Amino acid sequence: MDPQLADHIENAVPETETLTPERGxxxxxxFFRSPGAVLGLLTLFLIVIVAILAPxxxxxxxxxxxxxxxxxSRLPPGSESFSGVPYVLGTDAQGRDILSGILYGLRASxxxxxxxxxxxxxxxxxxxxxxxxxxxxVESLMMRIVDLQLSFPTILMALMMLAVLGKGLMNVILALIxxxxxxYARTVRATALVEREKExxxxxxxxxxxxxxxxxxxLLPNCLAPVIVISTMQVARAISLEATLSFLGLGAxxxxxxxxMLISNGYQxxxxxxxxxxxxxxxxxxxxxxxxxxxGDRLRDVLNPRNV
Numbered sequence: 001m002d003p004q005l006a007d008h009i010e011n012a013v014p015e016t017e018t019l020t021p022e023r024g025x026x027x028x029x030x031f032f033r034s035p036g037a038v039l040g041l042l043t044l045f046l047i048v049i050v051a052i053l054a055p056x057x058x059x060x061x062x063x064x065x066x067x068x069x070x071x072x073s074r075l076p077p078g079s080e081s082f083s084g085v086p087y088v089l090g091t092d093a094q095g096r097d098i099l100s101g102i103l104y105g106l107r108a109s110x111x112x113x114x115x116x117x118x119x120x121x122x123x124x125x126x127x128x129x130x131x132x133x134x135x136x137x138v139e140s141l142m143m144r145i146v147d148l149q150l151s152f153p154t155i156l157m158a159l160m161m162l163a164v165l166g167k168g169l170m171n172v173i174l175a176l177i178x179x180x181x182x183x184y185a186r187t188v189r190a191t192a193l194v195e196r197e198k199e200x201x202x203x204x205x206x207x208x209x210x211x212x213x214x215x216x217x218x219l220l221p222n223c224l225a226p227v228i229v230i231s232t233m234q235v236a237r238a239i240s241l242e243a244t245l246s247f248l249g250l251g252a253x254x255x256x257x258x259x260x261m262l263i264s265n266g267y268q269x270x271x272x273x274x275x276x277x278x279x280x281x282x283x284x285x286x287x288x289x290x291x292x293x294x295x296g297d298r299l300r301d302v303l304n305p306r307n308v
Contacts, residue, residue, distance in 0.1 A: 040294025124184025
């Protein structure tokens with residue numbers, strides 16, 4: 001068959017309705033009809049902005065030891081240092097400004113959440129698509145590996161990996177990628193098995209198109225909706241897991257800012273009346289996770305094919 005004719009016919013192959021511009025506009029309008037989703041999106045946008053601008057708006061670099069003064073340790077919110085610097089949210093036991101620590105900690109937490117979810121999505125989506133398209137024994141082998149991965153609790157898998165890799169944000173990201181990719185693989189395979197039997201895939205096969213072209217031009221775009229939803233939820237989950245690991249002492253090192261580490265630093269003082277050391281970082285972590293979940297829940301409803 002003439003290549004130009006094949007391309008013309010391929011472009012005429014009907015794809016699913018989820019890819020049409022009109023459907024995209026309808027989904028966008030549907031998303032903004034939810035006040036909770038809009039509030040979550042605005043909150044998340046504000047959090048991302050202040051995290052990016054943390055070096056410029058934070059009163060102090062909380063991990064520059066030359067800027068810390070032990071005489072300013074455990075000051076309550078609204079206090080001033082001996083040099084007259086205001087501490088809006090108080091300081092911790094090292095004299096670190098809590099507000100500055102939160103701003104820098106948000107950067108680290110968002111980086112861990114986004115990078116780990118993005119990398120896990122790429123790996124898991126590739127495995128799920130390949131398994132569904134190839135089928136047979138290859139699919140069985142791939143999915144048994146996925147089943148084995150999913151049989152371990154995520155926190156246990158992350159703890160095992162960090163016990164081997166050691167502390168550090170990059171090691172946390174790697175541990176979360178290894179612990180979370182199987183979730184994407186299982187979901188994408190289930191979606192791809194449904195899409196594989198539809199007419200537009202059969203038409204592409206009849207044109208004898210290369211397998212990679214069918215996978216990435218036809219099958220993958222129609223499996224992106226669940227990937228987007230899962231990725232949103234996994235960002236919040238990764239941030240929560242990073243905070244848990246840092247609280248347990250296996251996450252970020254003492255030289256790297258993290259909301260979990262800030263909460264851990266003040267945990268021993270909670271019963272001593274020094275609530276602000278853990279309270280305000282905990283509130284920042286809670287608001288971030290709730291905002292992401294509000295956006296993710298709405299995306300799940302909007303992108304659900306049953307609501308078409």
